[in-house]
Amino acid sequence: MDSALTERRRQTRSNIYRCLYETSGFCTRQTLALALGYSLPTIYQNLSELVDMGLVRYSGEAQSTGGRRAAGLEIIPDARMAVGISVTADGLRIAAADLKLHELAQSSVKMDFFGRSLQYIGRAAAEQLELFLDRAGLDRSRMLGVCIALPGIFTPDRSRVLFAPTLQLSGEPLDDLYKSIPYPCCAANDATRSGHAEWFARGAKVDMAYLSLESGIGGSVFIGGAPYLGSNHRSCEFGHMCIVPGGLPCSCGKQGCLESYCSLDRISRKLGLTPAQFFDALERHNPEYGLLWSDVLQHLAIGIANIRMAFDCDIVLGGQLSQYLPPYMNLLREIVAANDPFGGNASFLSLSVLGGRSVPLGAALYYINEFLDSI
Numbered sequence: 001m002d003s004a005l006t007e008r009r010r011q012t013r014s015n016i017y018r019c020l021y022e023t024s025g026f027c028t029r030q031t032l033a034l035a036l037g038y039s040l041p042t043i044y045q046n047l048s049e050l051v052d053m054g055l056v057r058y059s060g061e062a063q064s065t066g067g068r069r070a071a072g073l074e075i076i077p078d079a080r081m082a083v084g085i086s087v088t089a090d091g092l093r094i095a096a097a098d099l100k101l102h103e104l105a106q107s108s109v110k111m112d113f114f115g116r117s118l119q120y121i122g123r124a125a126a127e128q129l130e131l132f133l134d135r136a137g138l139d140r141s142r143m144l145g146v147c148i149a150l151p152g153i154f155t156p157d158r159s160r161v162l163f164a165p166t167l168q169l170s171g172e173p174l175d176d177l178y179k180s181i182p183y184p185c186c187a188a189n190d191a192t193r194s195g196h197a198e199w200f201a202r203g204a205k206v207d208m209a210y211l212s213l214e215s216g217i218g219g220s221v222f223i224g225g226a227p228y229l230g231s232n233h234r235s236c237e238f239g240h241m242c243i244v245p246g247g248l249p250c251s252c253g254k255q256g257c258l259e260s261y262c263s264l265d266r267i268s269r270k271l272g273l274t275p276a277q278f279f280d281a282l283e284r285h286n287p288e289y290g291l292l293w294s295d296v297l298q299h300l301a302i303g304i305a306n307i308r309m310a311f312d313c314d315i316v317l318g319g320q321l322s323q324y325l326p327p328y329m330n331l332l333r334e335i336v337a338a339n340d341p342f343g344g345n346a347s348f349l350s351l352s353v354l355g356g357r358s359v360p361l362g363a364a365l366y367y368i369n370e371f372l373d374s375i
């Protein structure tokens with residue numbers, strides 16, 4: 001069979017699988033034929049291939065008012081799984097997810113990675129991954145791959161870490177990270193992956209900018225149904241937008257970046273507190289922390305208003321700091337609105353729905369998307 005015909009047939013099967021994947025309600029062969037414009041024999045043939053591949057199953061019958069009842073169809077979410085690992089200076093977070101990004105298991109391990117080599121981090125991740133898979137009783141034969149999310153950016157050929165100041169890494173080959181892991185493996189930027197998980201959780205249709213508030217600050221943006229990555233995969237490094245020329249020193253070596261004003265480190269590590277201790281003291285009206293928090297919110301609002309000005313879309317706040325933001329969202333929206341010359345009440349601003357799980361789940365989503373594109 002010529003390759004163009006093979007590719008066309010694969011594309012047809014892929015479209016049918018995608019349509020089933022994205023349908024939340026009851027779906028029959030007739031529904032698929034109508035939605036995709038294929039003949040019923042084409043639908044039959046491709047469905048039987050997908051059933052034989054173990055990816056689709058029949059799922060009961062429609063309520064009938066007479067005649068033959070239509071058989072329902074659905075994808076099998078746990079036909080495959082993917083794992084995401086989030087690496088930060090203080091440890092690992094691991095999550096396994098099925099094809100619908102349902103979390104199958106998760107784990108956190110405290111470790112000190114600050115100033116450690118990528119090889120050291122890779123070995124620790126490999127060891128913890130096997131323990132995690134054993135404890136959760138997950139079937140390795142279904143593994144699509146392991147994506148490791150790092151708080152850093154990579155060289156344009158994606159072979160080395162270019163810049164990861166919160167881990168003190170620069171220039172090391174990513175192969176050092178992968179070589180201890182016996183599954184398909186890749187590395188990705190943490191804010192890009194967590195933004196992707198949030199976008200997926202919202203149906204992957206809306207235009208959305210994501211601002212990740214962790215020890216460092218990053219982000220991602222989704223426009224016209226796809227992530228915008230930039231010419232060098234460095235788009236949306238919102239943390240290093242200058243918001244105060246000559247302002248506070250930043251981990252990148254510059255001054256006045258959004259990250260130097262609004263990172264989690266400013267209200268925790270730099271004060272010798274955990275984030276929970278800071279917010280406890282804030283609730284008890286500690287005056288010093290009250291002033292500091294007000295300064296964080298003022299600068300965060302400037303950053304948010306700038307992102308809104310550039311993209312004119314919904315903005316989602318994620319990362320560890322976002323877990324503490326619910327009591328302050330009304331105030332933050334007010335300050336953002338005051339910075340917006342076009343008016344409005346900043347209702348475009350919302351909080352992450354996945355919370356602390358968004359980085360490892362977003363990393364797992366990398367291999368899920370790759371699988372969906374390959375069917």
Ligand SMILES: [Zn+2]
Binds near residue numbers: 240251253
């Ligand atoms: Zn910076």
